[in-house]
Amino acid sequence: MKKPFVWLSLLLVLALTLSACGTAATTEPPAVETQPPAVEPSEPPAATEPPVEETTEAPVETEAPTEPATEEPVAGEIDCFGAEGTSVSLLYQWSGLEEENLTNILQPLLDACDITLEVESTRDQAILDTRVQANNPPDIAFWNIAQLEQYADLLVAIDDLPVAQENYADFWRELGSIDGTWYGLPVKADVKSIIWYSPVAFEAFGYTVPETWDDLEALVEQMVADGNTPWSMGFESGDATGWTGTDFIQDILLVTQGPNFVQGLIDGTVAYNDPAVAEAYELYGRWARDEAYTVGGAQGTLSTGFNDAILAVFADPPLAMMVKQSGFAGGTIAETYPALVYGVDYDFFQVPGVQGLQGGTDWMMAFSDSPAVQAVFAYLSSETGARRWAEVGFDITPNLAGAEGYTNESLAKRADMLYNAATLVADVGDAIPGGFGSAEFRAVTDFVNGADLQPLLDNLAEIQAQNTGQ
Amino acid sequence: MAAPVPQIMKQGRVIPWFYLAPALIVMSFFIVYPFFNTIYLSFMDRNGQLPASTTCRANQPCWGMFENYRHALLDEINLTSPGAAWRTFWTSSFGNMIKWIALMVSGTVIMGLTFAVLAERVRYEALAKAIIFLPMAISFVGAGVIWRFVYNYNTGGAQIGLLNAIRTALGMQPIAWLQTIPINTVMLIIVGIWMWSGFCMTILAAALRNVPEEIIEAARVDGANEFQVFFQIMVPIILPTITVVITTMVINTLKLFDIVYVMTGGNFGTDVIAVRMYREMYINYNTGVGTAVSVVLILLITPFIFLNIRRFLAQEATR
Numbered sequence: 077m078k079k080p081f082v083w084l085s086l087l088l089v090l091a092l093t094l095s096a097c098g099t100a101a102t103t104e105p106p107a108v109e110t111q112p113p114a115v116e117p118s119e120p121p122a123a124t125e126p127p128v129e130e131t132t133e134a135p136v137e138t139e140a141p142t143e144p145a146t147e148e149p150v151a152g153e154i155d156c157f158g159a160e161g162t163s164v165s166l167l168y169q170w171s172g173l174e175e176e177n178l179t180n181i182l183q184p185l186l187d188a189c190d191i192t193l194e195v196e197s198t199r200d201q202a203i204l205d206t207r208v209q210a211n212n213p214p215d216i217a218f219w220n221i222a223q224l225e226q227y228a229d230l231l232v233a234i235d236d237l238p239v240a241q242e243n244y245a246d247f248w249r250e251l252g253s254i255d256g257t258w259y260g261l262p263v264k265a266d267v268k269s270i271i272w273y274s275p276v277a278f279e280a281f282g283y284t285v286p287e288t289w290d291d292l293e294a295l296v297e298q299m300v301a302d303g304n305t306p307w308s309m310g311f312e313s314g315d316a317t318g319w320t321g322t323d324f325i326q327d328i329l330l331v332t333q334g335p336n337f338v339q340g341l342i343d344g345t346v347a348y349n350d351p352a353v354a355e356a357y358e359l360y361g362r363w364a365r366d367e368a369y370t371v372g373g374a375q376g377t378l379s380t381g382f383n384d385a386i387l388a389v390f391a392d393p394p395l396a397m398m399v400k401q402s403g404f405a406g407g408t409i410a411e412t413y414p415a416l417v418y419g420v421d422y423d424f425f426q427v428p429g430v431q432g433l434q435g436g437t438d439w440m441m442a443f444s445d446s447p448a449v450q451a452v453f454a455y456l457s458s459e460t461g462a463r464r465w466a467e468v469g470f471d472i473t474p475n476l477a478g479a480e481g482y483t484n485e486s487l488a489k490r491a492d493m494l495y496n497a498a499t500l501v502a503d504v505g506d507a508i509p510g511g512f513g514s515a516e517f518r519a520v521t522d523f524v525n526g527a528d529l530q531p532l533l534d535n536l537a538e539i540q541a542q543n544t545g546q
Numbered sequence: 547m548a549a550p551v552p553q554i555m556k557q558g559r560v561i562p563w564f565y566l567a568p569a570l571i572v573m574s575f576f577i578v579y580p581f582f583n584t585i586y587l588s589f590m591d592r593n594g595q596l597p598a599s600t601t602c603r604a605n606q607p608c609w610g611m612f613e614n615y616r617h618a619l620l621d622e623i624n625l626t627s628p629g630a631a632w633r634t635f636w637t638s639s640f641g642n643m644i645k646w647i648a649l650m651v652s653g654t655v656i657m658g659l660t661f662a663v664l665a666e667r668v669r670y671e672a673l674a675k676a677i678i679f680l681p682m683a684i685s686f687v688g689a690g691v692i693w694r695f696v697y698n699y700n701t702g703g704a705q706i707g708l709l710n711a712i713r714t715a716l717g718m719q720p721i722a723w724l725q726t727i728p729i730n731t732v733m734l735i736i737v738g739i740w741m742w743s744g745f746c747m748t749i750l751a752a753a754l755r756n757v758p759e760e761i762i763e764a765a766r767v768d769g770a771n772e773f774q775v776f777f778q779i780m781v782p783i784i785l786p787t788i789t790v791v792i793t794t795m796v797i798n799t800l801k802l803f804d805i806v807y808v809m810t811g812g813n814f815g816t817d818v819i820a821v822r823m824y825r826e827m828y829i830n831y832n833t834g835v836g837t838a839v840s841v842v843l844i845l846l847i848t849p850f851i852f853l854n855i856r857r858f859l860a861q862e863a864t865r
């Protein structure tokens with residue numbers, strides 16, 4: 077008896093919903109169009125791996141990547157190698173703003189040669205490995221130095237690609253070579269051997285930027301005597317906790333032993349339990365474990381996130397005077413304290429006495445030599461490509477022709493440092509494949525947490541020997 | 547003589563296999579094949595190309611084809627002296643696993659049982675149980691992040707971590723809960739107990755419902771106090787369920803990954819087997835050692851799975 081009413085009400089509800097949908101559907105599209113473009117995704121949250129190359133503090137590129145570039149170079153400067161109308165597949169770890177930066181850099185080439193990009197963005201190396209093993213690699217991959225060795229058999233040699241080799245310092249060829257053949261083009265570099273400080277604070281206490289390592293040690297003691305905490309150190313970085321420590325120790329080794337020694341560690345010709353390494357750990361530990369030298373002593377070093385450690389130096393009041401951190405730190409500071417001015421409130425100096433620079437880069441490697449791949453390599457190694465890279469400010473291009481292009485002061489200073497470096501040494505942990513890196517992070521973490529040093533170094537030497545074939 | 551079976555109920559030897567086929571195919575693709583492939587890979591090198599024995603080096607200890615198992619079992623332990631081996635064992639993933647099983651299984655079962663018994667006696671039973679069960683509804687990673695805040699240790703300024711804020715308010719020194727050996731593992735286990743107690747409570751509460759009211763009444767009439775009722779009537783009757791809960795919790799604990807990975811990344815001597823397995827596979831890209839660790843994990847879990855299945859079959863038989 078009640079049934080007709082039930083059906084009737086159901087029908088009514090249905091009709092109402094439908095009409096609601098109908099009106100919504102007709103009004104929605106214009107609403108979307110008038111909406112401002114979606115806010116750009118911010119930097120990836122505290123990465124779980126050392127952000128050797130994080131987003132820079134370069135002027136934020138608000139321009140959408142699809143918009144035509146304003147200062148488009150003359151098409152004649154770009155060699156297309158007959159790639160018109162073809163496509164090229166790229167695989168890289170960048171996303172969000174970083175991905176836009178890359179697209180922005182490549183845009184003049186894409187416009188001039190009518191090349192289409194097929195991109196895949198992932199932080200998961202297994203994707204690259206799987207694709208290579210399945211015989212379906214991307215045309216171009218941007219990855220770490222270890223992959224050059226891993227895939228050397230499958231990669232196209234740089235000598236077989238139209239790369240303007242004169243635009244690259246000799247050490248890049250050496251770093252990117254496996255058994256004498258150059259396989260990877262460095263594209264996005266950052267320097268690690270730098271110390272960030274506050275010029276304002278230094279002036280207030282009458283400190284000067286140290287010229288030599290002895291100066292630095294004296295300055296540190298002076299700061300302690302004045303009741304200031306010299307260092308801010310922060311290890312916490314998820315499953316890569318400890319990488320700031322190994323970076324610091326490698327810089328100490330570059331000061332005390334020089335680049336050949338560190339390169340020996342990478343090759344395996346110098347064992348990791350060498351007394352000089354132990355000495356560097358001890359020196360580092362003297363600072364990192366002591367509350368007088370670093371914020372919070374050992375517990376502070378272990379429990380502080382690496383980004384918080386950077387910010388501690390520029391907080392009000394500052395918790396410490398200096399933090400040793402790669403170039404990306406500038407971006408972290410600018411983002412958190414937008415009022416601070418580079419060169420006035422924050423600045424950096426090279427680790428004094430460092431012989432050769434510690435740095436990292438992403439490597440561009442080719443699994444194919446199709447015309448489009450040739451065009452991309454030619455473009456990025458050319459002056460046009462280098463300038464474009466520098467203008468966009470996607471960290472530093474190792475391409476020397478980019479030198480004049482930087483619009484960001486801090487980036488220009490770091491680029492200058494890189495272009496004038498006698499040599500560059502890769503991060504030992506990054507350069508040795510197969511778990512040495514994570515073992516090194518854990519060892520320095522355990523060391524700062526109070527473990528005996530020698531067994532840790534002996535264990536690392538064992539892993540180093542296993543993975544370098546010595 | 548049994549009654550004759552109608553022809554239509556009789557099936558040939560082949561027909562049942564047709565019914566089983568879909569399950570068998572899916573199982574062999576997703577369970578059986580990966581299982582045997584894992585065992586195979588655990589005897590190969592990091593890329594699964596050459597036998598593991600080729601990774602041995604001259605004048606170094608070597609277990610031949612079991613080389614990956616040497617890494618899996620002994621890498622974390624300092625074998626230079628018995629004392630050092632003993633000390634490093636207790637911060638290795640295996641030593642931590644023993645702590646986890648001992649504290650987490652007993653903790654969750656005792657808490658679960660206590661809540662199950664007590665919750666029945668309060669007026670807001672459903673609400674009380676819901677609150678205790680709530681942590682199960684939070685993702686494990688989310689819970690790890692929440693508890694990282696609780697344990698937070700700040701070097702400059704105010705302590706934003708709950709525990710350290712309480713300590714400093716009481717005039718005590720803050721503690722780096724997650725970095726200080728050996729309390730950090732205990733702190734992680736507390737998170738595990740917080741998460742899993744609700745699960746144990748739910749199952750044990752269901753079992754308690756099945757305890758016949760007459761027996762309890764009879765015991766009370768005979769003058770038993772509440773403790774005697776609990777320990778001498780309830781516990782023996784629900785013992786089979788308790789066993790199942792214990793074995794399930796042991797398996798859950800052995801597989802534990804999220805809490806440790808999120809909160810300490812396995813650093814500061816808090817490593818566990820599953821985090822090691824992940825690290826060897828996906829950070830170090832060392833397939834051989836990674837799969838060897840996972841085979842060790844399978845071997846450790848197998849007896850408990852066996853126990854669980856036997857209990858399950860015994861229960862089926864009584865129905």
